[in-house]
Amino acid sequence: MREGKMLAMVLVVLGLSLSSSASDSQQQKWWKWMFSGGTSSEVNPVGSSVVFPLSGNVYPNGFYYVQLNIGQPPKPYFLDPDTGSDLTWLQCDAPCVHCTPAPHPLYKPNKDLVICKDPLCASLHPGDHKCDNPEQCDYEVEYADGGSSIGVLVKDVLLLNLTSGIRLSPRLSLGCGYDQTPSASYHPIDGVLGLGKGKSSIISQLRDQRLVRHVVGHCLSGRGGGFLFFGDDVYDSSHVIWTPMSRDHSKRYSPGSAELIFGGKSTGFKNLCVVFDSGSTYTYLNSESYQALLSWMNKELSGKPLTEALDDDTLPFCLKGKKPFKRIRDVKKYFKPIALSFPNGWRAKSQFDIPPESYLIISSKGNVCLGILNGTQVGLPNFNVVGDISMQDKIVIYDNEKQVIGWTPANCDRPPKSDTIIM
Numbered sequence: 001m002r003e004g005k006m007l008a009m010v011l012v013v014l015g016l017s018l019s020s021s022a023s024d025s026q027q028q029k030w031w032k033w034m035f036s037g038g039t040s041s042e043v044n045p046v047g048s049s050v051v052f053p054l055s056g057n058v059y060p061n062g063f064y065y066v067q068l069n070i071g072q073p074p075k076p077y078f079l080d081p082d083t084g085s086d087l088t089w090l091q092c093d094a095p096c097v098h099c100t101p102a103p104h105p106l107y108k109p110n111k112d113l114v115i116c117k118d119p120l121c122a123s124l125h126p127g128d129h130k131c132d133n134p135e136q137c138d139y140e141v142e143y144a145d146g147g148s149s150i151g152v153l154v155k156d157v158l159l160l161n162l163t164s165g166i167r168l169s170p171r172l173s174l175g176c177g178y179d180q181t182p183s184a185s186y187h188p189i190d191g192v193l194g195l196g197k198g199k200s201s202i203i204s205q206l207r208d209q210r211l212v213r214h215v216v217g218h219c220l221s222g223r224g225g226g227f228l229f230f231g232d233d234v235y236d237s238s239h240v241i242w243t244p245m246s247r248d249h250s251k252r253y254s255p256g257s258a259e260l261i262f263g264g265k266s267t268g269f270k271n272l273c274v275v276f277d278s279g280s281t282y283t284y285l286n287s288e289s290y291q292a293l294l295s296w297m298n299k300e301l302s303g304k305p306l307t308e309a310l311d312d313d314t315l316p317f318c319l320k321g322k323k324p325f326k327r328i329r330d331v332k333k334y335f336k337p338i339a340l341s342f343p344n345g346w347r348a349k350s351q352f353d354i355p356p357e358s359y360l361i362i363s364s365k366g367n368v369c370l371g372i373l374n375g376t377q378v379g380l381p382n383f384n385v386v387g388d389i390s391m392q393d394k395i396v397i398y399d400n401e402k403q404v405i406g407w408t409p410a411n412c413d414r415p416p417k418s419d420t421i422i423m
């Protein structure tokens, strides 16, 4: 998909058969040889948060990334933070069968393999989990944009600085990905930082080691960059609009069903099942709502000095003005705000506002393009995905302890300093 990446996990195939061909069985032997023995983990029982600066942007990069320092001695890697999937993996020299170009040299795994019986391994394999090779945990993840990674789980040290000033080096499980298929939209990245709810997620592992609370959040700046955090002491909860996580979609970060609001008015499009997913660059609506949005928008635009730019294939729907546009500010007056209204909020109603700057981009040709896409077209007919574009300039918090999702407008340009509360 040329329209940006979409890391929502569509498939986890496990009980992966590595012994189906000669080269595969060599690979397996190699793993046996490479990984023998293991070490115990160190634990520091501290309650605090971790804040990471983010780089990247929605357009033209199409993704945000965080630097993590992993291994002994620690080496830097750029990972794409994904609240839509659990597993963290790095492109890995195992050796690599197929890796995509990356900003850093491939990760070299140590010899500490996660065994097949490990509950964390079982959590990655839905249904009956067979251990063809008990000494290792194979994984395969596939994302909605067609990208995928095949590898084996290893344990290694992650360096973390808590906001309290304490430095931690927990030993965590992560994927050594030795066979990656790139998605149609190319993104130079060392790996994915899985921040979902599942047991293999980094945030779940840190909680299980009692290092931080089971809370993750991000603040993506519309000017690029921003910050990511683990734990709950970097925001003032009383300013946040909270809504309960849906029990019907318990594997994803979903506040349940919403009504689509256009220009402040009810649209009658209710029961949109919404998922918040930092692994998706753009926002996706199901085909019907997307169709309706396009027609409301076209109605609003009649008589305005904008015409469809059919020669611009940056995104499916682009418009040109009399002169090329430089910034969203030049055009936002022609567009209405959109919102998602959740009736099950703790206040009377929790509304997630999507102003024009959170659903439009200015393409390199100076046209304005709609960053809300047809989810049905990418195989997500049942979910409406709130992607990076619509989460810009807000703190979005996924609190797995209280089982709530929250958001509030914020300045994401600078990470909060230690011991200071933002807002």
Ligand SMILES: *[C@@H]1O[C@H](CO)[C@@H](O)[C@H](O)[C@H]1NC(C)=O
Pocket (backbone or CB within 6 Å): 069, 159, 160, 161, 167
């Ligand atoms: C942690 O802090 C130290 C110095 O206090 C710094 O050198 C290091 O880069 C920081 N690590 C991370 C992962 O932010």
Ligand SMILES: *[C@@H]1O[C@H](CO)[C@@H](O)[C@H](O)[C@H]1NC(C)=O
Pocket (backbone or CB within 6 Å): 287, 290, 291, 374, 376, 377
């Ligand atoms: C959305 O995609 C589906 C599947 O490709 C297609 O049938 C439908 O016409 C599309 N809707 C719009 C409004 O483009």
